[in-house]
Amino acid sequence: MSLPRQDTFVSYPDGAVTSTGTVVHLELLADGRVVVVLDRTAFHPVDPVWPDQPADTGTLEMNGVAHPVLDAVVGATDGSTLFVGDAPVRTGTEGWAFVVCHVVGDVAGIDIGATATVTVDADARHALSAGHTACHLASLALNEALAGLWTKEVPLDARGFPNFDQLAIVESRIVAGGSVDRYRIGKSLRKSGFAAVELEPRLAGVTARADELLAGWVASGAPVTIARAGDGLGDRRTWRCELPEGVVEIPCGGTHLASLAELASVTVSLDLTTADGALELTLRTTT
Template sequence: MTYTPTQVTFTQSIFHLTSDVQFVRVSEEALYIVTSQTPFHPVSHIWPDHPADRGTLTVGEHIYTVENCLVGAINLVEHQLLVGKEIPIKRDEPGWVFVVVHQIRAEEKAVKVGDAVSLTVDDAYQKQLSRGHSAGHLAYLALNKVLAAGYWRKDADRKDPHGHNDFNSYAQVTSFVTEDRCLDTYRLGKTLRKRGLNSADMLENLTKIEEQINVQLESWLTLGSKIEITRQGDNLTDSRYWQCDLQEGKKAIIPCGGTHCDSLERFKEIQVKLVQRDNEHIEMHTHITH
């Protein structure tokens, strides 16, 4: 049996397609189904910031709810499918292919290899996540810009797409996208202070920084710029990049495997709230009105 990497279409706003099943793994709890193509975005096993898409898988007259959508890897020698945290290797490892795994309830012989199945994504839910993810990118770029104006005493080696010290990259602990929202947690630790961040000043002026971020976001939204996702190929593990021209001298280009909206015009308003959790941790809550 020959297995191929899953080709994904979620960057092209394709919400429905028909594809052949190339692998089925049966467990007591679920059926894990791998197709040659899919419109579903899976949750990453490495950086699970963007939830799995919702939707259905149809075989003949039987419609099944896709309960989860995960990243999988097939060992081409042992014909074994590993899912999520079971995956022991990095992408492009010889002898393996990375695939999208659709999880449905375990039903004996419900789906078998070679079946043609119809895959339909809940487009309204995906669009909510897409807005949340794009807003998260915009919010962190605005945060970086505000902090670059007076909260660093050293020039950092790591820069963001606009050339500002990349606070987001240095300090981000977690990021979680939900419907029309994004939550980022940052750690203002000793290492970051050594790199030159005036974290005490930052915490003292958190309300002012929040206000400046929101002013910047309001200004960017008036541009109505397009948001584009470029990709180096159609396979799940091919690199993808979020791009948007915010008139900051350089177009913002960010490596990202998530789904995104196609324009700043999809937002009526993006509002950020900064919350201090303790002496070393803050949260950035990004909320969207559309």
């Protein structure tokens, strides 16, 4: 069976929750489940390289049978092997095709060339989109709120503040209506000029400043769009939010709200702990 040489066309960045496509590849997994690859899909897959936003939930309907999608994951193929969730390259690497692997229980009677309709659980998607939009805003708010703790020049974020988020993040998880980000403040961040010892006494102030910024942005009802270099899963996409003080852009493969007007509020909480000689900061964002 030949493997796809083209990326799956994905419509979830534009907010789509349903799509109809053609089956271009089927593959049996070791555990008996089946991977279905379509030429196009609205289903957001988890990217194992940076698994911030979980996979959509929903169904894949073929031949009048709606199969629950048990998992959806980014797959990569060099033309000879399909790597399902364990690609040896980053999503978007030249010379590889990146495909959405819809994992279902069985596809008896389905062949290559069959038509399939995917339907995403729209409420669950909306909650993840809200969480992801809030997550980006919170990272920007945190960067500004922590700006006074830097003593040296470091790379700046989309708004011109020291990019603590990018320099310290170890894990980001989007959840329904929010997110949890973990940051590590170790030796290298201190060497870069981050005044780690001042963080704890200032934590309440940092939280208050972040909440204040977030409230202002939510009140602005700023539009949000996803700019795309192409329709393929591996094409670069950028989250773009027209904040009152200027447009901000962050590279992002996830889904988002269309406007901050859809959010009633965004607030954060910060937790500081010690682990292996380093500080760990946890940012919880809630909408």
